[in-house]
Amino acid sequence: MDYLLTDEQKMLRDMVSKFAKEEIGPVATKMQAEETFPESIVQQLGELGVMGIAYPEEYGGAGMDFVSYMLAVEAISRYCASTGVIVSAHSSLVVDPIFRFGTEAQKKKYLPDLCSGKKIGCHALTEPGAGSDVGSLKTTAKLVGDKWVLNGTKHFITNGANAEIAVIFALTxxxxxxxxxxxxxxxxxxxxxxxxxxxxxxxxRASTTAELIFEDCAIPKDNLLGELNKGFKIAMITLDGGRLGIASQALGIAKASIEDSIVYSKERQQFGQPIANFQAIQWMLAEMETEYEAAWLLTYRGSLMKDKGMKYSKEAAMAKLKASETASFCANKAIQIHGGYGYIKEFDVERYLRDAKITEIYEGTNEIMRLVISAGMLK
Ligand SMILES: Cc1cc2nc3c(=O)[nH]c(=O)nc-3n(C[C@H](O)[C@H](O)[C@H](O)COP(=O)(O)OP(=O)(O)OC[C@H]3O[C@@H](n4cnc5c(N)ncnc54)[C@H](O)[C@@H]3O)c2cc1C
Incomplete structure (x- = not known):
C-alpha cells in the first residue's frame, strides 16, 4: 500500500521499523516473559521523535501527521505489542488531549517532556465499577480553596506504574x-x-497495568484540563484517536503473524516437501493477508480523516473492530501453521495470540465498537 504514502511517511516508517527490528525484536520475548518495562527503549524512541510524532515542533513534537503515527505504532507492534501500547497510550491518550484541550501554559509545561519521552503519560478513566459504562465513574474532584481535591480509585491503567503525568477523569x-x-x-x-x-x-506483559489511588490528593486549580464539566466529551474525543492507535497495534501483531508464517511454512518439511506447498497452508496465508490489508485500509482511512480534521468516530471504531479481530485471527492461524511448535514458547506466535486478545477489549470492547458504528449509521 506504499502508493498511498508520502515519501516522508515511508521514511519515518522505515526508520521506526529498522529500530524496532534491531533494538526491540531481539529482547521482546524476554521482556514480556520477565515483565520488564522497556524504559531505555522508550527513551530511545523519544530521541527518535516517536513519543510525539503528530504534534508541533514548538511543543517538542516531530511535527508530522497522524498517518505517520499509525505507521510507527504498527512498526513497533510488529516486534513488540507491549511497546506498541506504551507508545499508543502515552501519545493518543495523554499528549493528544493536552495538546487539544490544554491551555497554552499547560502545553508549554507538559508537552516537551512528554514528546521527548523524558516523561511517560497515562490516561485514567476506567474504575472497578465503571468500564464500558465509563460515565458511571465515582472518583470525585472538589474545589477546596485554590486546589482540586481528588478521591477515588482507577484501575487497569496502562503505563500507570511508570507515568510521571496522568490525565484523570473525575466527577465535579x-x-x-x-x-x-x-x-x-x-x-x-x-x-x-x-x-x-x-x-x-x-x-x-512488558507494559504495566496499574491501579491508581487518590486519597485527598490536592492538585492546583490550574490543572483542570479543558472546560469544567466537559470531561466526558474530552474522553470520548480522545478515545477516537486512541482506537486508531490500538488498531495500529493490532495491525503490527497481524503482520508479525503473517511474516513468521511465511518463513516457517517455507522451511518446515513434511511429506518430503515444505508445508507451503500444501493448499491448506496457502489458503490460510491468503486469508490472513486479505484480512490484514482490509484492516490496514480501514485504519489508514480513519487516520487520514483525523489528519484532515473530519469527524471519524465511526471510522475509528470500524478500524479497531476489524484490526483487532484480524490480529486474533492471524495469530490463531499462525499457530496452526506452526503446528505443535506454534504452541510452545520457543516460537513467538503464541505471544502474538496472547497480545492480540487485548486489542478486542481495551479503549472500548468490540461490543462497544459495534454500538458506536451502528449509532453512526442510525443517527
Ligand atoms: C491490559 C489493560 C489495559 C487497559 N488500559 C487502560 C487505560 O490505560 N486507561 C483506562 O482508563 N482503561 C484501561 N483499560 C480498561 C479497558 O478500557 C476496559 O477494561 C474496557 O473498556 C472494558 O471494561 P470492563 O473491563 O469493565 O468490562 P465491562 O464493561 O464490564 O464489560 C464486560 C462485557 O460486557 C460487555 N458489555 C458491556 N456493556 C455492554 C453493552 N452496552 N452492550 C453490549 N455489551 C456490553 C462488554 O463488551 C464485555 O464483553 C485497560 C484494560 C486492560 C485489561
Whole structure:
C-alpha cells in the first residue's frame, strides 16, 4: 500500500521499523516473559521523535501527521505489542488531549517532556465499577480553596506504574452524571496519589497495568484540563484517536503473524516437501493477508480523516473492530501453521495470540465498537 504514502511517511516508517527490528525484536520475548518495562527503549524512541510524532515542533513534537503515527505504532507492534501500547497510550491518550484541550501554559509545561519521552503519560478513566459504562465513574474532584481535591480509585491503567503525568477523569458535579465529569492533569509524587495493585496479564506483559489511588490528593486549580464539566466529551474525543492507535497495534501483531508464517511454512518439511506447498497452508496465508490489508485500509482511512480534521468516530471504531479481530485471527492461524511448535514458547506466535486478545477489549470492547458504528449509521 506504499502508493498511498508520502515519501516522508515511508521514511519515518522505515526508520521506526529498522529500530524496532534491531533494538526491540531481539529482547521482546524476554521482556514480556520477565515483565520488564522497556524504559531505555522508550527513551530511545523519544530521541527518535516517536513519543510525539503528530504534534508541533514548538511543543517538542516531530511535527508530522497522524498517518505517520499509525505507521510507527504498527512498526513497533510488529516486534513488540507491549511497546506498541506504551507508545499508543502515552501519545493518543495523554499528549493528544493536552495538546487539544490544554491551555497554552499547560502545553508549554507538559508537552516537551512528554514528546521527548523524558516523561511517560497515562490516561485514567476506567474504575472497578465503571468500564464500558465509563460515565458511571465515582472518583470525585472538589474545589477546596485554590486546589482540586481528588478521591477515588482507577484501575487497569496502562503505563500507570511508570507515568510521571496522568490525565484523570473525575466527577465535579456528581448529580449531573456525564455532564458533571471533568479532566485533570496529575503529576506523580503529588501527596495523596499512589500506585496500587499491578495486574498479572495474559499478554502485553512488558507494559504495566496499574491501579491508581487518590486519597485527598490536592492538585492546583490550574490543572483542570479543558472546560469544567466537559470531561466526558474530552474522553470520548480522545478515545477516537486512541482506537486508531490500538488498531495500529493490532495491525503490527497481524503482520508479525503473517511474516513468521511465511518463513516457517517455507522451511518446515513434511511429506518430503515444505508445508507451503500444501493448499491448506496457502489458503490460510491468503486469508490472513486479505484480512490484514482490509484492516490496514480501514485504519489508514480513519487516520487520514483525523489528519484532515473530519469527524471519524465511526471510522475509528470500524478500524479497531476489524484490526483487532484480524490480529486474533492471524495469530490463531499462525499457530496452526506452526503446528505443535506454534504452541510452545520457543516460537513467538503464541505471544502474538496472547497480545492480540487485548486489542478486542481495551479503549472500548468490540461490543462497544459495534454500538458506536451502528449509532453512526442510525443517527
Ligand atoms: C491490559 C489493560 C489495559 C487497559 N488500559 C487502560 C487505560 O490505560 N486507561 C483506562 O482508563 N482503561 C484501561 N483499560 C480498561 C479497558 O478500557 C476496559 O477494561 C474496557 O473498556 C472494558 O471494561 P470492563 O473491563 O469493565 O468490562 P465491562 O464493561 O464490564 O464489560 C464486560 C462485557 O460486557 C460487555 N458489555 C458491556 N456493556 C455492554 C453493552 N452496552 N452492550 C453490549 N455489551 C456490553 C462488554 O463488551 C464485555 O464483553 C485497560 C484494560 C486492560 C485489561
Amino acid at each position: 458535579e456528581p448529580e449531573q452524571k456525564t455532564r458533571g465529569i471533568s479532566a485533570f492533569i496529575v503529576e506523580k509524587g503529588t501527596p495523596g496519589f499512589k500506585i496500587g495493585k499491578l495486574e498479572d496479564k495474559l499478554g502485553i
